Amino acid sequence: MLPGVLTPQDLADPVLQDEARVRAFFRTLYEVAAAAGGVMVVDVGINPAHVVHRAALAFAETVAVVVKPEVPDLAQTRQWLLQMVRSLVDREGMARDEALTFVRSRIRIVYNMVWGRAHEEARKVLARALEEDGLPLDLAPHGGLPQLPPEHTLRAVNSDDRNDVFVLRYRRKREPELASYVRSLVGLAAHFVPTVPEAAIRLGLVMAEEKKKRRFPFFGR
Numbered sequence: 001m002l003p004g005v006l007t008p009q010d011l012a013d014p015v016l017q018d019e020a021r022v023r024a025f026f027r028t029l030y031e032v033a034a035a036a037g038g039v040m041v042v043d044v045g046i047n048p049a050h051v052v053h054r055a056a057l058a059f060a061e062t063v064a065v066v067v068k069p070e071v072p073d074l075a076q077t078r079q080w081l082l083q084m085v086r087s088l089v090d091r092e093g094m095a096r097d098e099a100l101t102f103v104r105s106r107i108r109i110v111y112n113m114v115w116g117r118a119h120e121e122a123r124k125v126l127a128r129a130l131e132e133d134g135l136p137l138d139l140a141p142h143g144g145l146p147q148l149p150p151e152h153t154l155r156a157v158n159s160d161d162r163n164d165v166f167v168l169r170y171r172r173k174r175e176p177e178l179a180s181y182v183r184s185l186v187g188l189a190a191h192f193v194p195t196v197p198e199a200a201i202r203l204g205l206v207m208a209e210e211k212k213k214r215r216f217p218f219f220g221r
Contacts, residue, residue: 016052023055030059039193046080048087057084057106058092062192064142066110069122078129081107085135100137108142110188119144143188146180171204182206 016022026042033040044056057063065080067073081103088099109126111119119141130137148166152175156164163169167185170178186206189196200206 019051019055022051023058026055026059046076048080048084049091054087054091060106062108063106064108064110064192066112067122067126068113069111069118071125074122074126074129077109077126078133081130081135081137082133100135104137104139107137107139108191109139111141111144113147114144115147142191143184145184145188148181149177152177167205 010016029042030040042056042060044053047053048057065077067077084103085096085099088094088102089096092099094102109123111122123139123141126139130139152166152169156166156169163172166178167182169175170182182205186197186200197206
């Protein structure tokens with residue numbers, strides 16, 4: 001969740017059930033990031049009923065939900081959104097319409113491991129499911145990360161060498177299989193931090209001419 005600060009194993013600790021202290025902690029984190037001109041990124045998992053999860057979401061400007069365009073992941077996302085709305089109503093005292101507005105204004109669906117235009121059909125399936133649940137949320141995708149050859153995936157997941165991370169490997173070797181992934185990742189990040197493309201150019205992750213041609217594949221606004 002937060003390396004060196006909180007890990008999933010800590011969630012059962014009684015101190016993390018003190019909602020006031022946990023909220024103060026996250027408020028301070030976000031304020032420090034903003035004061036430094038930066039961005040705080042927090043991975044809180046998929047349990048909006050937990051104090052830590054709710055506190056992180058309560059102060060977040062944007063929430064990215066990463067989904068594979070497959071039925072099991074779509075079903076889990078559907079359940080998470082239901083839990084999120086229920087939690088806001090039951091624990092935060094929001095009216096249901098207010099909870100829907102909160103979720104609608106912050107959630108950004110990101111599709112991972114996409115083949116072709118698979119994210120389009122996945123969005124339709126998720127939208128139909130949410131309609132059935134009475135959650136009329138317009139959750140347009142805000143990014144799609146393409147599927148990669150298994151040999152690249154296995155190397156990145158199982159390696160102890162940080163240079164085997166996709167973007168760092170692409171910077172070193174310029175393997176064409178990784179080009180679309182890196183451009184997609186930079187484009188996705190730009191939805192949340194507009195200066196990311198310029199930073200990616202400075203780091204040599206993408207070339208200046210790639211940005212000039214606007215080849216980042218945005219699927220959202």
